[in-house]
Amino acid sequence: MSHTAIIITVAYSIAVVIGSAISFAVFHSTTRPLDEDRAGTWSRRETTWLVVMVVVLFGLLMGTIFYVPYGDTAGPNGQVVRVTGVQYAWAIDVPQPLVVGRPVTFFARSRDVAHGFGVYNPKGTLIFQAQVVADHEQKIVHTFTEPGTYEVLCLEYCGAGHHTMKSKFEVKPA
């Protein structure tokens, strides 16, 4: 798993445990019903709940929005790879051997339908991906940290041979 996937796993697991506990508490509470009517109090507290939710979501927004993959540049020390997707193959043009530690810019295009450029590291972990469409050039910047053979899978459904659309490229030690 990638670091991001691990973060999701931990966060989602905690949320599910809390959610399940609350669900069970609500379920179990019906064994000791209240005689008095507290609906008024609970209705008023709904506004507090709204404020809590807005604060939590705002926190999540501020904590994540600066990590979008948009607009990255490789800088003067960059390496360039041109990628072309066709049904059902990737043409990956690596002019010079790629090395770890130096940013790589992938310029990706499709010759036909939409494809997804999904890159898996030598251990089989999905490390980054981006969509590739026919009438625009998609720029993806990534800096590899470990050498080895990287596999590219298609991550946008592109027809009957979608699952055969795999390719490989090498990254060498610095």
Next chain:
Amino acid sequence: MMDERSLGIARRLTISYIVASTAILAASGLLGVILRWSQAVPQARVGDNFWYAMMTAHGLGAFVGWGAFAVMGLAWWVLAGVGFPVRGFGLAMARVTWWLMVLGVIGVIITTIFMGFAASWVFLYPLPFYGKGNWGDWATGLFSFSVLLAGLAIVTWCFAILHTVTNRDALDSVSSSIGKRLGLAFGWGFLMPRTFATKVRSVPYPVIPLAVIGLDMIIATLPLAGLLVWQILQSMGVVGSASDLLAKNILWWFGHPVVYLLLFPAVAVYYWLIPRYAGRNLVAGHVIAVAWTVAVIANVFVWAHHLYLDYPSGTSQAQINTAMQPITFALVLPSALSLYSLAFTIYRSKFRWTPASTALFFGLVGWLLAGLSGVVNATIALDVAIHNTLWIVGHFHHMAMLNIGLLIFGAVYALLPELSGKALYSEKLAWVHVWTTFVAGMAFFGLWLVQGLDGAPRRWSVLPSQYDSITRISLVFVFLLAAAQALFFWNVIQTLRGKSGVATFDERGIPIPAASTKEWSVHAAEGALVLVALLLAFAFAVGGFFVGRETGNGGGGATTTETGTSAAITGNAEAGAEVFASSGCGGCHTLAAADATGNVGPSLDASKPTEALVIDRVTNGKGQMSSFDPSLSDQQIADVAAYVAQSAGK
């Protein structure tokens, strides 16, 4: 209030939608079982294009033909229950909706299963026109027309809903202005009681989400209808290609709100039925009207969260995407407030636990879990790790099956007796069905989440082998889930046949279980358990077979056929021409004989490669050309080599 005639109209409408959508569930559910079975068991593998065609039919069938159609039908009975009769223009539109939807679904089934259209339910443009011989423009045109019918069904339903919820008498509206009546239906009377004045009561809560989706789906569906008309015209050769990125935006402009076409009417049903089982009014403040007002606007400005990983140079897609993360977060609020209200309606109430109310409760749990995974998807920085992986498939099955699906089951158990006048056939079968659906569904869909976090790609008829073991384990739960649905169908059919006599109700309107069938239901439940146990044993046996085959020495049946050498295969140039066209060779290479003008790789006309060289390059790849060995057979490679060697330079 409601007279008998209006009740009869709503009753017949709801039953007709429920019966049709339940039949569609049976068909599309079966397709779903075959899809996972084919992924898990190599011997049961179906043809690749057929797999994707079934996936297309399963997606549209289960999501629109079952989930949306069923809650669209339940809406009529909910509205009748809160005093809003369907009549006149609204009734005509509601009846037209049924026919459009049924015809649309039949068209989708014919064009996918029988004509091979397999571009998935999102038919991502321009894929419908790149069938590569698996389907033609005819199938694309007819499929687009069928989806257009289903889309029009949504629009006519929206008009029927808006007509019904703006009924002045039912709203007790002081003003006759259509704008004020619509505002009342959106719940604005809670926030601005003087502007949106009523004579007696404020709007019943279940009306609000229906009014919201009634307006939103018209806005969401019309551009998609335009795209579908374009596809129909393009399939007939009348117009040329459209812009890929624009088409993708239009698709998701519709594709996101359509999720709420399932959720919002479902919320109306929760708002209406949970208080009945809790024996108290819905715990809701005026603030819930704020959340629904957010929803009516935000709902149509979140589409780009499906395009988070499209940010091509020279477009403003990245900016649009970034703007839509906070708007998507805002859409969490109606769900968060609704769950709060419903949870406190149940909390410490004299809640009556029946299969129906248990299904509704599990539906709320499913909603919570799906909402939490949805927040992950809504976050751009996290989406990179799970976009188009099986995590997404797990997320929307939590949503569609464990929230909407369980709500539909709960509503059917709760309402079928009052809709049909007949007692539920078996309470016990219903218990088994509800619990099994929840437990097996949680396990099955949870495994998808796990595979997705591990990077397993979505929409692959054959998954990379490292994911096989979990796929095989999940098969056990697939069968349990399917077996449980068989109990549901049986229960509904026997109820409609009147096997348990006339329905009776308690003081809250909750159906009383039919006493006379107790013996029967015990036998039936035992029968179901035996069936489930047998299926389980079979599933474990299948699992055991694979574990044994992979760990045992000698490898049993898994002998690969590496006997044929290339010398033994003679290439056929005619067949090779087809391989050349269908494998996308022309995308990179120029070959005049094939009208191919690609310039990524060397021109074949210029280099005139020998047959042996072509076989080597296609099999092993070189430089930027990847190996086609996984996708082409040795015979196909020999064919294309013969074709290229004979036709290059001519």
